[in-house]
Amino acid sequence: MPVPVIAVFDIGKTNKKLLLLNEQYHIVFEQQTCMQETTDEAGDPCEDLHLLINNMRQQLAAVLAMEAFEVKAVNVSAYGASLVYIDESGAPAGPLYNYLKPYPEELSNRFYATYGDRERFSHETASPALDSLNAGLQLYRIRHRQPLLFSRTRYALHLPQFLGYLFSGQVFSEMTSIGCHTGLWDFARKQYHTWVDREGWLDKLPPIVPATRTTPVHIAHHALQAGVGIHDSSAALVPYLLQFHEPFVLLSTGTWCISMNPFNHEPLTTEELQQDCLCYIRYDGLPVKSSRLFAGHTHETAAQEIAGFFGEDHQSYKVLPYDPEVTAQLAQSPEFSILEMSRYENSTAAYHHLVMMLVKQQQHATRLVLGHTAVKKLFVDGGFARNNIYMQLLAKAFPEMEVYAATVSQASAMGAALVIHDSWNTQSVPADLVQLKHYA
The missing domain is CATH 3.30.420.40 (ATPase, nucleotide binding domain)
Structure with a gap:
């Protein structure tokens, strides 16, 4: 009998991993890939998005074909502060810009002059002023410096949710991505900050769903549940x-x-x-x-x-x-x-x-x-x-x-599997996920 498993892609800046976890959350298969970066139109280093997409699709197809495992679900954990812009057809409309990309000082000054000084804005969005590391400021840069990309963009997806979309075919936003120092979320009002609407991005951000959400899909004749990413x-x-x-x-x-x-x-x-x-x-x-x-x-x-x-x-x-x-x-x-x-x-x-x-x-x-x-x-x-x-x-x-x-073995991957536990796992969550050693 094939072993029921979940496939989790754990996408870091340097290492990309595919892991299969069984119902006891033991890792039964692991594959690691290092990918060369490419450059954006300005010559700054960035993730090779097309290589990443092709690699993930090929890896999932390969494990679905393995007779030893029955893949019940797929989910993604990935680094934050990065956005993918897709067009009406659902294809990437531009590069996956690096969150370390230098940010134009004049543009940063204009943003805070318009939407509240750095201190007040940081309070409202729980985000220290970190330039490109604030994903929202990447959206502001595109609106004002790359109008063609802005007009081509149907949806802006956080990286974990874009990678989830590759398998679910559904566009979603999700709170762990919105809430990681993006400058997008007003923590007191529990909604997008007013600047997001004023800059014309609100209609380009997909509906927010919980990290526990899954979509039933068929991939290579296999029925499985696809998570939204985290x-x-x-x-x-x-x-x-x-x-x-x-x-x-x-x-x-x-x-x-x-x-x-x-x-x-x-x-x-x-x-x-x-x-x-x-x-x-x-x-x-x-x-x-x-x-x-x-x-x-x-x-x-x-x-x-x-x-x-x-x-x-x-x-x-x-x-x-x-x-x-x-x-x-x-x-x-x-x-x-x-x-x-x-x-x-x-x-x-x-x-x-x-x-x-x-x-x-x-x-x-x-x-x-x-x-x-x-x-x-x-x-x-x-x-x-x-x-x-x-x-x-x-x-x-x-x-x-x-x-x-x-x-915890592969904590990020395990977390991505755990948040959709009910949609793929017939067992209860084990009580020994974390091993501890006490220091007195």
Whole structure:
């Protein structure tokens, strides 16, 4: 008998994955693809949209043909802050612009002069002013700099929903994509901000449906349910929300370390916005107060500098044991600096000092999202969850909380499967989605 599975595409900036999960949420098949970027009309790097589309269609056709599996559903988790413009025929009308594309300063100034100064607008939309990283400002740029693309566009779809549309044939918007620092959503009024209508985009944004929505489809003679797609950061939170019902904060660590408090619904303050806080929206529509820290990138760069100075392999530092005597001595030292490597007697001291600095910054960033919530648990997933020095120091930095290293296999993909659980899975949701290791 073929095994019933869901196919999930997990589309990151660098890695694109196709995973098959069985009814117990075990990964039974995984395929990873790295794709070369292309460039837009200005020569800026961007996703090769046509290559991505063709690759996903071919991969789904291949797994549908496998006799070992019965694919019951398909869904997508993908990165946010990116939009696909489709024409009347449903084909892409322009490139998939990169969210790091330089934004014209004059246009940015004009936008805020028209629709409220940066501070007020950021409050209303829970979006720090991030230029192209605010997907709404990409729409504004097209309206004013690319009138041909604007007139050709029938619908503007967030990337997760465009990739869902490839299989469902239905155009939708969805709250986890609208609510990730886009500048599109008025959080107090719970509707699109007034500028969206005034700029002529309201009719080009598809109807909003919940992340739990599916569409019955036939693909290559197979009947399956197609999901609408979900923003990857919000998808990664879903396994935790389903398994843990007491308040918690999730610290998701990678290049960016993002602290997410799904239980803090207080409006963002000016101070929080200035310190890179924002709100995501959960798959069930509630806001998630979050803060960002570029700590993974800082760690990688500095660890390579330490290794270069001491003539070692920087990968070895990730498994260094925690030495409380070293941290006690370093506590009296000035801040870690890669410019003063000679002051350390060995790489162990230098690396401990680097992690102490990162944890101190993380302590501040995470405390920003605690608010008045009665959070007692801090879950850490991603790269730093496997770093013993980091986890020990983080537990010391939050003595009033239970600090856990959390392991979820492919959390974003699992979240995309879980939100449409009822449409493909005959079993109940397992109680052990997340594995925990406690640090006292």
